[in-house]
Amino acid sequence: xxxxxxxxxxxxxxxxxxxxxxxxxxxxxxxxxxxxxxxxxxxxxxxxxxxxxxxxxxxxxxxxxxxxxxxxxxxxxxxxxxxxxxxxxxxxxxxxxxxxxxxxxxxxxxxxxxxxxxxxxxxxxxxxxxxxxxxxxxxxxxxxxxxxxxxxxxxxxxxxxxxxxxxxxxxxxxxxxxxxxxxxxx
Amino acid sequence: xxxxxxxxxxxxxxxxxxxxxxxxxxxxxxxxxxxxxxxxxxxxxxxxxxxxxxxxxxxxxxxxxxxxxxxxxxxxxxxxxxxxxxxxxxxxxxxxxxxxxxxxxxxxxxxxxxxxxxxxxxxxxxxxxxxxxxxxxxxxxxxxxxxxxxxxxxxxxxxxxxxxxxxxxxxxxxxxxxxxxxxxxxxxxxxxxxxxxxxxxxxxxxxxxxxxxxxxxxxxxxxxxxxxxxxxxxxxxxxxxxxxxxxxxxxxxxxxxxxxx
Numbered sequence: 001x002x003x004x005x006x007x008x009x010x011x012x013x014x015x016x017x018x019x020x021x022x023x024x025x026x027x028x029x030x031x032x033x034x035x036x037x038x039x040x041x042x043x044x045x046x047x048x049x050x051x052x053x054x055x056x057x058x059x060x061x062x063x064x065x066x067x068x069x070x071x072x073x074x075x076x077x078x079x080x081x082x083x084x085x086x087x088x089x090x091x092x093x094x095x096x097x098x099x100x101x102x103x104x105x106x107x108x109x110x111x112x113x114x115x116x117x118x119x120x121x122x123x124x125x126x127x128x129x130x131x132x133x134x135x136x137x138x139x140x141x142x143x144x145x146x147x148x149x150x151x152x153x154x155x156x157x158x159x160x161x162x163x164x165x166x167x168x169x170x171x172x173x174x175x176x177x178x179x180x181x182x183x184x185x186x
Numbered sequence: 187x188x189x190x191x192x193x194x195x196x197x198x199x200x201x202x203x204x205x206x207x208x209x210x211x212x213x214x215x216x217x218x219x220x221x222x223x224x225x226x227x228x229x230x231x232x233x234x235x236x237x238x239x240x241x242x243x244x245x246x247x248x249x250x251x252x253x254x255x256x257x258x259x260x261x262x263x264x265x266x267x268x269x270x271x272x273x274x275x276x277x278x279x280x281x282x283x284x285x286x287x288x289x290x291x292x293x294x295x296x297x298x299x300x301x302x303x304x305x306x307x308x309x310x311x312x313x314x315x316x317x318x319x320x321x322x323x324x325x326x327x328x329x330x331x332x333x334x335x336x337x338x339x340x341x342x343x344x345x346x347x348x349x350x351x352x353x354x355x356x357x358x359x360x361x362x363x364x365x366x367x368x369x370x371x372x373x374x375x376x377x378x379x380x381x382x383x384x385x386x387x388x389x390x391x392x393x394x395x396x397x398x399x400x401x402x403x404x405x406x407x408x409x410x411x412x413x414x415x416x417x418x419x420x421x422x423x424x425x426x427x428x429x430x431x432x433x434x435x436x437x438x439x440x441x442x443x444x445x446x447x
Contacts (some may be wrong), residue, residue, distance in 0.1 A: 054199045055208050056443040063216040089410045158294040
């Protein structure tokens with residue numbers, strides 16, 4: 001059973017094998033907790049929200065198309081739950097209309113240099129999470145910490161791939177600025 | 187820390203499922219949900235096409251559709267004649283369609299501008315096509331005749347609204363310095379022609395021809411024809427009764443004389 005792919009296990013759950021859902025929870029709870037802890041930085045109820053993510057996933061499992069990636073589907077549910085948690089608290093601004101998603105952009109992928117320094121950026125991100133807006137914090141967490149690719153992030157956030165590129169680039173610039181303010185080079 | 191979470195969440199979720207507190211929604215629920223969304227989308231698309239085609243029909247009916255051919259003044263007149271209430275409704279329905287579509291890869295993968303622009307382009311293209319068919323003409327005929335439920339008064343109101351400086355009618359008299367038309371409302375209108383008068387399609391405007399005239403009031407009574415467009419038979423939106431004005435040539439001559447500078 002443990003050798004099966006996520007999608008194969010989901011098929012079993014859809015066929016009525018509820019216990020198999022536990023395997024999926026085990027596989028993803030660490031990732032979901034990490035995503036929640038980083039994206040919902042400073043929020044107390046990360047564990048409750050993650051639990052709610054899995055419960056929602058179970059309730060809606062019949063809507064999952066096993067030809068698609070289970071991880072993207074689960075991350076999408078998590079994204080919705082986390083956004084709801086942020087909205088509930090009302091501490092951070094969430095734009096209703098995002099101009100970045102309105103206009104076409106050239107796909108601005110991060111450079112190879114950025115990839116080499118991925119670990120470094122991830123460490124910077126850990127230290128400056130509270131300095132970034134959720135709009136930029138989330139794609140950075142998904143890219144540098146969850147190590148998802150542009151296409152997966154675009155599917156999770158329901159944005160054009162080029163907009164993901166723009167957010168990552170701007171988010172990284174903000175991150176550098178925030179980091180330099182926190183740890184000025186003497 | 188991660189380890190303690192691991193067991194707690196997995197156990198809690200499993201416990202909730204086993205206790206029956208959390209129930210999987212059946213497949214048909216999602217199939218019905220998707221079907222309902224698809225139905226709403228189809229209805230919104232149909233509404234959008236209807237609004238776009240009705241707007242085109244209104245503009246064709248009052249003649250404003252044809253006046254951009256007369257240059258900047260024609261374009262300005264066309265913009266002023268657009269039924270903005272219908273266009274706003276059309277924009278709202280396309281926005282609603284976009285909000286629903288945004289859940290699907292086909293829409294969210296593209297920037298909003300392209301996605302909305304594409305939807306508008308498709309709706310407007312189909313709208314122009316439908317606006318040229320006899321669909322609205324038949325509905326207008328019913329609204330003016332035996333009656334059309336729900337939208338009858340809307341057809342009567344919007345299609346009978348007069349547009350400033352744009353006139354449709356049948357040429358009933360040609361004179362040296364101008365011509366007269368008999369419009370759909372039964373009025374005789376006189377227009378002065380000058381070397382600056384623009385002709386769209388053909389310069390041969392004979393008596394009995396169906397025309398659209400873009401006019402400009404020069405002095406108190408003088409109306410100058412800025413542009414004249416002869417209508418082809420298939421461009422007729424509604425039937426123009428053949429003129430039966432008595433002594434029309436004499437009346438037209440008098441009207442033009444009174445308007446002459």
